[in-house]
Amino acid sequence: MIWNTLGDGVRVNVKNQICLHCGACVGACPTNSIFLHGTSTIEFLPSCTECGLCVVVCPVGAILETSEQAAASILPFGQRFPEARP
Amino acid sequence: MKTVDTDVLVVGAGPGGSMAAKFAARNGVRTLLIEKRQEIGSPVRCAEGIARDWMEECEVEKDPAWIACVPEAARIFAPDGSCALVHIDRAGNEVGFVLERALFDKALARHAAQAGAEIMLKTSARDVIRSNGAVGGVLGQSMGEAIEIRAQITIAADGFESQVARWAGLETGLATGDVVSTFQYRLCNIDSDARYCDFHVGSFAPGGYVWVFPKGHNTANVGIGVQMTQLRTPGETKARLDSWIAGQPAYRKGQPLDLIGGAVSTCKPLSKTAAAGIMLVGDAARLINPLTGGGIVNACISGKLAGETAAAAVKRGDCSESFLQKYEKAWRARLEKELIRNYMAKEKIAKLDDEAFNRIVQTLSEVNPRASSLSLLLAVSKKHPELVADFVELLWA
Numbered sequence: 001m002i003w004n005t006l007g008d009g010v011r012v013n014v015k016n017q018i019c020l021h022c023g024a025c026v027g028a029c030p031t032n033s034i035f036l037h038g039t040s041t042i043e044f045l046p047s048c049t050e051c052g053l054c055v056v057v058c059p060v061g062a063i064l065e066t067s068e069q070a071a072a073s074i075l076p077f078g079q080r081f082p083e084a085r086p
Numbered sequence: 087m088k089t090v091d092t093d094v095l096v097v098g099a100g101p102g103g104s105m106a107a108k109f110a111a112r113n114g115v116r117t118l119l120i121e122k123r124q125e126i127g128s129p130v131r132c133a134e135g136i137a138r139d140w141m142e143e144c145e146v147e148k149d150p151a152w153i154a155c156v157p158e159a160a161r162i163f164a165p166d167g168s169c170a171l172v173h174i175d176r177a178g179n180e181v182g183f184v185l186e187r188a189l190f191d192k193a194l195a196r197h198a199a200q201a202g203a204e205i206m207l208k209t210s211a212r213d214v215i216r217s218n219g220a221v222g223g224v225l226g227q228s229m230g231e232a233i234e235i236r237a238q239i240t241i242a243a244d245g246f247e248s249q250v251a252r253w254a255g256l257e258t259g260l261a262t263g264d265v266v267s268t269f270q271y272r273l274c275n276i277d278s279d280a281r282y283c284d285f286h287v288g289s290f291a292p293g294g295y296v297w298v299f300p301k302g303h304n305t306a307n308v309g310i311g312v313q314m315t316q317l318r319t320p321g322e323t324k325a326r327l328d329s330w331i332a333g334q335p336a337y338r339k340g341q342p343l344d345l346i347g348g349a350v351s352t353c354k355p356l357s358k359t360a361a362a363g364i365m366l367v368g369d370a371a372r373l374i375n376p377l378t379g380g381g382i383v384n385a386c387i388s389g390k391l392a393g394e395t396a397a398a399a400v401k402r403g404d405c406s407e408s409f410l411q412k413y414e415k416a417w418r419a420r421l422e423k424e425l426i427r428n429y430m431a432k433e434k435i436a437k438l439d440d441e442a443f444n445r446i447v448q449t450l451s452e453v454n455p456r457a458s459s460l461s462l463l464l465a466v467s468k469k470h471p472e473l474v475a476d477f478v479e480l481l482w483a
Contacts, residue, residue, distance in 0.1 A: 020345075022131060022346065023245065023246060023247045024347060024349035027246040027248060027349055028262075028265050028349060032253070035212075037227075053262065056267075056318070058320065058347070059269035059324050059348070059349075060324050061319075061321020061324070
């Protein structure tokens with residue numbers, strides 16, 4: 001199950017059949033905007049900035065971006081990552 | 087809302103958390119250890135390699151129940167297939183034993199309980215309680231019910247996610263170059279040599295490596311770590327491991343018994359791991375060895391130091407940031423120099439190409455496998471001074 005609390009429009013899409021609930025996205029998220037409930041639910045909070053780090057750190061590719069804005073900027077990943085601690 | 091009161095709250099029952107709970111409880115303060123999962127130690131998120139020389143310090147007795155394999159040496163394989171042997175006493179942090187992590191974690195939690203700690207499962211934190219500028223516990227859920235846990239000291243042992251620290255306003259954010267995405271299979275039915283823990287370096291695992299750690303019975307943990315800045319497509323970490331395994335005759339017929347994903351930090355030590363009412367330990371404090379990605383030993387050592395400091399703070403009635411500096415100073419004295427040296431080494435190694443790896447492994451293979459890790463580094467510095475130029479003074483420190 002995915003709780004999307006980002007507001008208007010779905011901007012991330014977690015494939016729950018693939019997600020391992022390993023927490024890689026949670027730790028990599030620069031704004032602490034992802035929360036795993038137990039071992040079955042992943043929640044994205046409104047503080048998400050669509051930076052895309054979670055998409056690329058996910059070892060199995062369970063997180064995809066679906067908005068037009070995100071899709072337009074999807075490649076190359078490396079060029080649009082913020083440095084959380086420069 | 088359910089309310090619970092305790093002296094010391096430990097969030098997360100991994101090795102660091104259980105160790106903190108053990109040393110807090112043993113020193114006579116009320117200690118509560120909470121774990122979000124329903125079973126301590128499971129699912130395992132670990133390659134399961136660990137050193138041998140830390141257990142006395144943390145008062146842990148070796149138990150065959152949680153040792154899967156006792157390898158003799160580490161082998162480092164270059165892209166061209168050449169191999170350097172490093173005897174296990176000298177191989178650093180990762181390869182003294184291969185653990186049964188699920189049983190190891192339960193054993194450490196049992197030690198905490200025997201020392202007097204209480205354990206609550208399926209209990210997760212969702213935010214910290216702030217009172218008078220200090221952390222005063224957490225808000226969360228326990229068995230589906232909202233819960234408020236008030237504590238004089240909160241020890242954040244919540245792993246790589248490190249959320250408790252960030253809710254408390256401590257900076258644990260990571261630069262992308264300091265995050266390694268990981269994926270591992272436990273493969274059975276392979277040709278595995280249980281005498282060796284293997285590390286494969288090369289451009290198939292940029293900024294990381296492939297490991298093969300034996301579990302006995304022709305089974306091994308076969309995994310990969312890739313620096314996040316090197317990843318371009320969703321699911322690339324798994325794809326890179328699949329493609330590496332497909333090229334290995336010894337492993338490609340293997341069948342998976344489990345698969346796990348995750349990430350590790352490979353950053354410099356944080357500037358601050360304690361504030362009023364809170365201390366960070368283990369992966370949550372970013373104490374992972376930046377060179378190997380191993381975290382268990384540093385989690386145990388920092389957990390012990392935090393648990394002792396927490397008990398002393400509660401007894402003195404002083405949980406201020408200045409008192410908790412005792413913990414900050416203790417772990418830095420014990421671990422910081424090596425963390426910085428390994429961070430510098432990792433920054434260099436992450437930039438090497440296959441040709442450089444071939445040359446370095448060749449150099450290492452010419453050193454006596456029982457030589458100390460320092461003499462290994464010195465051998466490298468002799469032939470490839472550019473690799474250690476930035477931290478050569480640390481070799482002599």
